[in-house]
Amino acid sequence: MDLHTVVEVVSPAAVGQWRPGDAWLAGGTALFAEPQTDVTRLLDLVAAGWTPITVHGHGLEIAATCTVADLAGYAGAEHFTAFHELATACCRAFLASFKIWNVATVGGNLCAALPAGPMIALTAALDGECLIFGPDGERRLSVTRFVTGDGATALAAGELLRSITLPAAALTGRTAFRQGSLFAHGRSAVLLIGRRDGAGLVLTVTAATVRPFQLSFAEVPDAGELAAAVRATIPDDAYVDDVHGLPAWRRHLTARYAEEIRAELAG
Structure with missing residues (x-):
């Protein structure tokens, strides 16, 4: 979609350049998907040339401008097996063409904050921490x-x-x-990821809910404990209600998938 109100593009952009009417531009798949009548200037982040994925001693750093194709094709840090397994599954959850994979970014998916965003599921499930730059400096947030x-x-x-x-x-x-x-090739209505954390279990719920919910257990719970924890953690009004699924159905599938994951990882 054309953004007919935009009169200037700043490339590359920096934090201190922001002013009312600006919008940060990375892949643009969300930005250009609907009218943005209050946007008059685009600040181009891709031109900053951030390295898509960097390996540190303390883990992986994924640039906000890292594309889905970059993530799906990353073959480094082979010892990070959980990352590679989940990255592949979450990239496929886009159900998008290679054209979208080559443009859409990890950061854009998080900032769009759509419940079905698979990059939200991936980074939340792997205890991701966001580095945020702003006029007053930087801060970090899970x-x-x-x-x-x-x-x-x-x-x-x-x-x-x-x-x-x-x-x-x-x-x-x-x-x-x-x-x-x-639908067989429809948008995710429920997306759950489980991860063994030592003797315990970490369960992350997305797509079914308006925001990600995470449950952590010091030891793998039994079926009843898990079901009770899911009910206590996720309020009924947090389940999404749209054309992709009713809240009751999403709540049912969340409980079912949670138990399937518990049983699979308990073995």
Whole structure:
């Protein structure tokens, strides 16, 4: 979609250049998807040339401008087995063409904050921490706190998402992935990821809910304990209600997939 109100593009852009009427531009797949009548200037982040994925001693840092294709094709850090398993599954959850994979970015998916965003699921499940740049400096926030609702994030005016760091401790070990949709090739209506964390279990719920929810257990719970924890953690009004699925159905699938993941990772 043409953004007919835009009169200037700043490339490359920096944090201090932001002013009312600006929008940060990375892949643009969300920005150009609907009218943006209040946007008069685009600040180009891709031209900044951030390295898509960087390996650190403490884990992986994924630039906000890292494309889905970059993520799916990344073959480094082979010992981070959980990352590679989940990255592949979450990239496929886009159900998008190679054209979208080559343009859409990890950061854009988080900032769009759509419940079905698979990059939200990936980074939340792997305990991702967002690095945020803004006029007042930088701050860090977990992915589960960064996405605050359907289409809403914790970003303040003038702030941008620079990168997401995944800690090494979360990038290995066994994982389990479940995705549900009303259609064989439809948007994710429920997406759950489980991860063994030592003797315990970490369960992340996305797509079914307006924001990501994460449940952590010191030891793998039994079926009853898990079901009770899911009910206590996710309020009924947090389940999404749209054409891709009713809240009751999403709640049912969430409980079913949670138990499947528990049983799979308990073995």
